[in-house]
Amino acid sequence: MRAIVGHTYVSLLKLDRSFRDQMTQPIQPKKRRIPRSPHAKLFGTGEHNPIMRCSVIVAHPADEVVGAGCLISKLVDVTVLHVTDGAPCDMEDAKAAGFKELSQYAEARKRECISALAIANVPQDRILGFGVPDHCASNNLAALTKKITTFLQQSGADIVVTHPYEGGHPDHDATAFATHAAVRLMKKNGFRPPALFEMALHPSKDSKAKVPEFLPGTERETTTLLLDDRAMELKQRMFACFESQRESLQVSPVGPEKFRQPVAYDFTTPPHEGKLHYEWFDWAPRKDEWLALARKALADLFPRKAAAG
Numbered sequence: 001m002r003a004i005v006g007h008t009y010v011s012l013l014k015l016d017r018s019f020r021d022q023m024t025q026p027i028q029p030k031k032r033r034i035p036r037s038p039h040a041k042l043f044g045t046g047e048h049n050p051i052m053r054c055s056v057i058v059a060h061p062a063d064e065v066v067g068a069g070c071l072i073s074k075l076v077d078v079t080v081l082h083v084t085d086g087a088p089c090d091m092e093d094a095k096a097a098g099f100k101e102l103s104q105y106a107e108a109r110k111r112e113c114i115s116a117l118a119i120a121n122v123p124q125d126r127i128l129g130f131g132v133p134d135h136c137a138s139n140n141l142a143a144l145t146k147k148i149t150t151f152l153q154q155s156g157a158d159i160v161v162t163h164p165y166e167g168g169h170p171d172h173d174a175t176a177f178a179t180h181a182a183v184r185l186m187k188k189n190g191f192r193p194p195a196l197f198e199m200a201l202h203p204s205k206d207s208k209a210k211v212p213e214f215l216p217g218t219e220r221e222t223t224t225l226l227l228d229d230r231a232m233e234l235k236q237r238m239f240a241c242f243e244s245q246r247e248s249l250q251v252s253p254v255g256p257e258k259f260r261q262p263v264a265y266d267f268t269t270p271p272h273e274g275k276l277h278y279e280w281f282d283w284a285p286r287k288d289e290w291l292a293l294a295r296k297a298l299a300d301l302f303p304r305k306a307a308a309g
Contacts (some may be wrong), residue, residue, distance in 0.1 A: 038158075038159055038195035038197070038261075039223070039261070041158065041159060042054065042071075042159050042161075042197060042259075043071075043223055043225075043259075051076050051077055052077065052158040052159060053077045053078075053079075053155065053156055053157045053158045053159070054075050054077065054078045054079075054157060054158065054159045054160070054161065055078070055079045055080075055081060055151070055152065055155050055157035055159075055160045055161075055194070056068060056072060056078060056079070056080045056081070056160075056161045056162070057081045057083070057148065057151075057160055057161070057162040057175060057179050058080070058081070058082060058083070058162065058163065058175065059082075059083050059084055059137060059163060059169065059171035059172050059174070059175045060082065060083075060084055060086045060134060060171065061082050061085070061086040061109045061110060061112065061113040061129075062086070062109070062112070062113060062116070062210075062242055062245055062249075063082075063163075063172075063201055063210070064080050064082075064113075064117075065113070065116050065117070065235075065238050065239070065242075066201060066210045066212055066239075066249070066252055067199035067200060067201035067210075067212055067257065068161055068199045068257055068259070069116075069120060069234075069235045069238050069257070070225055070227055070231045070234065070235055070255065070257055071161070071199075071225060071257055071259070072117070072120045072122060073119070073120035073121065073231075073234060078122055078126065079126045079127075079128065079155050079157070080113075080117060080122060080126065080127050080128070081128045081129070081130070081148075081151060082113070082127075082128070082129040082130070083129075083130050083132055083137050083144065083171065083174070083175050083178075084129075084130070084131075084132045084133060084134045084135075084136070084137055084171055085106040085109065085110070085129060085131050085132065085133065085134060086105075086106060086109040086110075086134050087102050087103075087105045087106035087109065087133065087134050088133065088134040088135045088283070089102065089133050089134075089135070089136070090283070093105070093134075096247075097244040097245075099244075105244065106131075108243075108244050109242075109244055109245075110129065112241050112242045112243065112244060112245070113127060113241075113242075114127055115241040116238040116239075116241035116242065117238075119234065119237050119238050119241070120234075120238065128151070130144070130147055132144070134171065135170070135171065135283055135284070136171075137170070137171040137174035137175060137178075138170050138171070138173070138174040138285065138290055138293050138294075139293070140297075141174060141177055141178060141181075141293055141294060141296075141297035142296075142297040142300040142301050144174065144178040145177070145178040145181040145182050145185065145297065145301055146182075146185075146301075147178075148178045148179055148182040149182040149185045149186060151182075152182055152183075152186060152193070152194060153186070153191060157194040158194055158195065159194055159195050159196075159197060160179060160183075160194045160195070160196050160197070161197045161198070161199055161259065162175055162176060162179045162196065162197075162198055162199070163175050163176045163198060163199070163201065164176060164198040164199075164200075164214060164260075164262060165177065165180075165262075165265045165267065165271050166202070166214065166215045166217055166271045166272070166277070167215065167270065167271045167272065167276030167277050167278060167279075167287070168201070168202030168203065168215055168277045168278060169202060169203055169277075169278050169284075170278050170284050170285055170290055172201070172202065173271070173278075173290065176198070176262075176265070177267050177294055177297070179196070180196070180262070180265060180267070181267075181297070181298070181301055183196065184301075184302070185301065188302075195261075196261065196262050197259050197260065197261055197262075198259065198260055198261070198262050199212075199257065199258070199259050200212050200213050200214045200222075200257070200258035200259070200260075201213075202215055202277060203277075203278075203281075204251075205277075205280055207281060208247070208248060208251055209248060209251040209252045209253075210248060210249070210252040211252070211253065212252075212253055212255065212256070212257060212258060213258065214258060214260070215272075215277055217271065217272050220260050220261075220263070221260060221261075222258050222259065222260045223258070223259045223260065224256050224257070224258050224259075225255070225256055225257040225258075225259075226255070226256050227254065227255035227256055227257070231255070232254055232255065235254050235255065236254060239252075239254065267291075267294045267298065268291065268294060268295050268298065269291070270287050270291065
C-alpha cells in the first residue's frame with residue numbers, strides 16, 4: 001500500500017482490479033467551514049448566517065429604534081440595554097410631554113420602547129435598563145463600565161452595537177466609553193469580548209430631531225441599510241409607539257441606518273478638534289469637564305496603566 005498524503009489519489013496494490021479502480025477515483029476534499037467575520041454575521045442573510053447573540057447598548061430609550069430599528073428586526077437573538085431612563089431631571093421634557101411626575105415620564109418611555117420593540121419581535125424580558133437619569137450618564141463612568149461588563153458576561157453577546165465617540169451627545173459618549181472600557185476589562189480578565197459596531201445617531205443642533213448620521217470626522221468604511229417599502233412601514237409603526245417623543249420623531253428621518261466598526265478611541269482627548277456638537281446645548285457639560293470625568297474613570301478602572309502614563 002502506498003499513500004501520498006498531499007494528493008487526491010491513493011494507489012492500492014494486490015487488490016481486485018475493479019475494487020482498485022473504484023478506490024483510485026479522486027477523493028473529494030472536505031469543505032472547510034470558513035469562519036465568518038463579525039460584519040458578515042451581523043449583516044449576512046439566509047441560511048449562511050448562523051444565529052449569533054447581539055446586544056444593542058444605547059444611551060436613551062428610542063435611540064435603538066431610530067438608529068437600528070430595522071437591523072434589530074432582522075436579528076434572531078438580540079437584547080437591548082438602555083443606560084438612562086430618558087427622563088432629564090429638570091422636568092422640561094416631562095412637562096412638554098404632559099407629565100407632572102418625572103417617574104411617570106420615565107415609565108411612559110419604557111412602555112413605549114417595549115411596544116416598539118415588540119414590532120421587531122424583541123420580547124419584553126430582553127429589554128433592560130440601568131435607570132440612570134437622562135443627561136447624567138457621564139457622572140460615574142467607572143461604575144457604569146462595571147455594570148456593562150457584568151451585563152456582557154451574563155448575556156454572552158457575540159456582537160455589540162452601540163454609540164460612537166464623536167461628541168454628539170454626552171450620554172452617547174458616556175455609553176461608548178463604558179462599552180469600550182468594559183471590553184477592555186473582559187480582555188484583561190481572560191473573557192472573550194464581543195465584536196463592536198457603532199450606529200449613526202446624534203441630536204440635531206436645535207435638539208428637536210434624532211439624526212441617523214455620523215458626525216463629520218475620520219472617514220471610515222460604513223455599512224448602510226437602505227429601507228424598502230416594507231422596512232419603512234415597519235419602522236414607521238415603531239416610531240408611532242413613541243407618543244411622548246412624537247414631536248421629535250416627526251422631524252427625524254426614518255432611514256437609512258448606518259453602521260461601522262470603531263477605531264481604538266482615546267477617551268482622554270476630544271473626539272475631534274474644535275467645538276463639540278453637544279457644547280451647543282446649555283444643559284451639557286463642556287468638553288474639558290467630560291474629559292476630566294473620563295480620565296478619572298480610566299484611572300479607577302486601569303490604575304497600573306494610568307500610573308505608567
